[in-house]
Amino acid sequence: MLEVRDLHASYGHGDVLHGLNLHIGEGSVTALIGANGAGKSTVMRTISGLMKPTRGAVLHMGQDISGLGAERVVRRGLALVPEGRKVFAPLTVAENLEMGAFQYLIKRDTTRYQAQLAFVLELFPKLKERMDQAAGTLSGGEQQMLAIGRALMSAPKVLLLDEPSMGLAPLIVKQIFEALVALASQNLTVFICEQNSEITLRHADYGYVIESGRLVLSGKAEELVADARVKEAYLGG
Numbered sequence: 208m209l210e211v212r213d214l215h216a217s218y219g220h221g222d223v224l225h226g227l228n229l230h231i232g233e234g235s236v237t238a239l240i241g242a243n244g245a246g247k248s249t250v251m252r253t254i255s256g257l258m259k260p261t262r263g264a265v266l267h268m269g270q271d272i273s274g275l276g277a278e279r280v281v282r283r284g285l286a287l288v289p290e291g292r293k294v295f296a297p298l299t300v301a302e303n304l305e306m307g308a309f310q311y312l313i314k315r316d317t318t319r320y321q322a323q324l325a326f327v328l329e330l331f332p333k334l335k336e337r338m339d340q341a342a343g344t345l346s347g348g349e350q351q352m353l354a355i356g357r358a359l360m361s362a363p364k365v366l367l368l369d370e371p372s373m374g375l376a377p378l379i380v381k382q383i384f385e386a387l388v389a390l391a392s393q394n395l396t397v398f399i400c401e402q403n404s405e406i407t408l409r410h411a412d413y414g415y416v417i418e419s420g421r422l423v424l425s426g427k428a429e430e431l432v433a434d435a436r437v438k439e440a441y442l443g444g
């Protein structure tokens with residue numbers, strides 16, 4: 208359903224991705240594991256339309272979405288939970304969630320908005336208690352739930368997450384991954400980039416390992432989790 212073909216990307220001084228091929232099955236949890244600087248965020252930026260690939264393509268349901276730009280990629284049903292969460296700190300939880308639903312709110316589609324809001328608050332009931340609180344005052348785990356909730360407000364078919372476990376306690380990380388698995392079981396396609404290989408692969412169906420902008424390994428998550436090379440990538444090679 209989501210396919211990355213021969214993906215190359217650059218920040219202007221030569222490519223940092225050197226021809227990646229990824230297949231992310233519908234309703235699966237797929238993981239991209241790699242150390243700091245391996246190219247994970249660059250993959251996420253090119254899929255979500257924040258960056259244009261220098262070569263190759265991103266196909267969603269058979270259609271080339273590369274170079275469309277971030278807003279149109281959201282309209283095509285892909286939503287990014289960015290690295291470091293990037294919640295709007297001075298805005299309330301409710302306002303952050305509204306931002307994720309802009310495409311429905313500008314059309315005054317309040318039915319869709321209310322439905323997505325109910326869905327998000329059922330998934331993360333903690334957010335319900337904090338709707339009027341400034342996002343910047345939430346704990347790290349709550350901010351991550353908010354960042355995921357904000358992305359879900361656009362009613363995506365594909366959820367892209369850039370290092371969702373970063374800086375969070377293991378128990379919170381487990382809760383977040385369990386929520387992602389539950390979403391995938393409802394046929395949402397989940398694609399996660401992580402350094403935290405073990406817990407990610409334990410919740411994923413399929414995994415890829417990236418090193419210096421190239422894939423070095425791929426396979427079923429349950430097989431990769433035991434692989435010494437995965438542990439090496441996690442530790443930084």
Ligand SMILES: Nc1ncnc2c1ncn2[C@@H]1O[C@H](COP(=O)(O)OP(=O)(O)O)[C@@H](O)[C@H]1O
Nearest residue numbers: 218219223241242243244245246247248249250
């Ligand atoms: N804004 C940027 N400008 C220039 N180089 C960048 C920028 N962002 C990332 N890079 C470089 O691209 C490579 C991949 O980075 P990134 O995708 O952020 O890796 P990861 O997310 O796996 O830590 C690294 O060599 C990094 O230094």
Ligand SMILES: [Mg+2]
Nearest residue numbers: 247248249290
């Ligand atoms: Mg990154």
